[in-house]
Amino acid sequence: MIYLDGNSLGPPVRDAGARLQRFATDEWGTHLIGGWDRDGWISAGARLGRLIAPWVGAADDEVIVCDSTTINLHKLLHAALRLRPTRRVVLAAADDFPTDMYVVDAVAELCGCTVRRADAHSWRGIDLSDVAVGVLSHVHYRTGQLHDLAELTADLHAQGALALWDLSHSVGAVPIALDAADVDLAVGCTYKFLNGGPGAPAFAYVARGLQAATTTPIVGWLGHADPFAMAHRYRPAAGVERLVTGTPSVIGQIALEHALAAIGDVDVAHVRQKAMALGELFTDLVDQELPGVFTLHSPRQPTQRGGHIALGHPDGYAIIQALIARGVVGDFRAPDVLRFGFASMYLSFTQVFDAAMILSEVMRSGAYEDFRSAQRGRVT
Ligand SMILES: *Cc1c(COP(=O)(O)O)cnc(C)c1O
Numbered sequence: 001m002i003y004l005d006g007n008s009l010g011p012p013v014r015d016a017g018a019r020l021q022r023f024a025t026d027e028w029g030t031h032l033i034g035g036w037d038r039d040g041w042i043s044a045g046a047r048l049g050r051l052i053a054p055w056v057g058a059a060d061d062e063v064i065v066c067d068s069t070t071i072n073l074h075k076l077l078h079a080a081l082r083l084r085p086t087r088r089v090v091l092a093a094a095d096d097f098p099t100d101m102y103v104v105d106a107v108a109e110l111c112g113c114t115v116r117r118a119d120a121h122s123w124r125g126i127d128l129s130d131v132a133v134g135v136l137s138h139v140h141y142r143t144g145q146l147h148d149l150a151e152l153t154a155d156l157h158a159q160g161a162l163a164l165w166d167l168s169h170s171v172g173a174v175p176i177a178l179d180a181a182d183v184d185l186a187v188g189c190t191y192k193f194l195n196g197g198p199g200a201p202a203f204a205y206v207a208r209g210l211q212a213a214t215t216t217p218i219v220g221w222l223g224h225a226d227p228f229a230m231a232h233r234y235r236p237a238a239g240v241e242r243l244v245t246g247t248p249s250v251i252g253q254i255a256l257e258h259a260l261a262a263i264g265d266v267d268v269a270h271v272r273q274k275a276m277a278l279g280e281l282f283t284d285l286v287d288q289e290l291p292g293v294f295t296l297h298s299p300r301q302p303t304q305r306g307g308h309i310a311l312g313h314p315d316g317y318a319i320i321q322a323l324i325a326r327g328v329v330g331d332f333r334a335p336d337v338l339r340f341g342f343a344s345m346y347l348s349f350t351q352v353f354d355a356a357m358i359l360s361e362v363m364r365s366g367a368y369e370d371f372r373s374a375q376r377g378r379v380t
Contacts, residue, residue, distance in 0.1 A: 093135075
């Protein structure tokens with residue numbers, strides 16, 4: 001298989017199965033409830049946060065792993081609006097990942113705020129005097145457009161607004177420097193380029209200076225300062241740990257920790273450099289083999305896109321199915337986008353070359369036409 005979908009779900013690291021087996025037999029199966037302390041389950045969220053920190057340019061105590069990206073976005077957007085109580089507008093992109101669109105609308109409504117939507121490239125020109133927070137995906141899930149995180153954060157700050165970034169499509173693919181850019185809040189996903197496994201727990205980042213004033217709308221006992229005091233009144237944990245809600249899925253945390261340990265020595269600058277070269281090889285070959293067949297929905301410049309490339313074609317779904325039947329796995333996003341991810345930690349130039357040649361064959365032969373009426377899965 002040539003796997004060009006690591007931007008959507010990364011593969012397991014080689015011995016992930018053995019690690020999960022060990023968890024089931026030696027930890028859970030042998031220690032039972034003792035595993036919370038003995039096997040360190042109780043501190044896994046904070047420990048994982050420290051492992052994510054270098055991938056996002058944060059300090060050890062600024063990242064916590066918990067819940068899903070969607071839930072963390074709910075929490076941090078709500079927190080941002082409470083940190084800027086005199087401002088009643090959320091600035092968001094006109095087109096972003098569905099969860100981000102829905103959460104922005106829902107949290108704004110819940111807080112009695114309004115949403116202003118505008119493409120990020122036009123954020124510079126607008127008056128932000130009533131904006132509490134700007135929310136944006138670092139890399140656009142469909143087009144792969146990479147936004148200038150430092151520049152947009154500085155623009156928001158210049159007018160007194162906070163910056164909340166969704167790093168789901170950039171973490172593990174693109175160097176990120178949250179502290180250096182003075183970012184306030186961020187969330188992100190660990191099952192894409194970080195290979196944590198389907199539904200792996202997500203992360204949340206809160207700049208150290210904001211932590212003491214940060215509140216969460218979804219409180220729970222494990223975000224309490226002293227969970228086993230079993231107190232009747234909520235008192236938040238000191239730092240980012242206050243964002244923890246309830247008991248996490250330990251099996252998910254274990255799989256993620258194992259993946260992060262396996263890629264711990266990898267330099268994201270090298271990941272990025274090779275991924276840009278892989279992407280360029282692919283687009284060059286598509287141009288050469290199939291001129292005019294696809295519309296490039298991603299920026300042409302490798303430095304302006306994240307870890308994946310989007311090609312437009314009205315038969316996108318059928319083409320992706322024909323490729324999958326030939327062992328080349330990409331994905332389709334409605335209405336017409338074929339996405340190909342270049343997760344360079346495990347993809348070779350030869351594989352990308354072969355994938356482009358197989359795409360060329362599928363298009364020239366018209367073989368994809370057989371898949372036009374294929375029954376669509378729930379996941380495309
Ligand atoms: C993948 C992704 C998510 C996923 O959210 P879940 O809560 O894990 O389903 C959210 N936002 C963006 C931008 C994504 O790319």
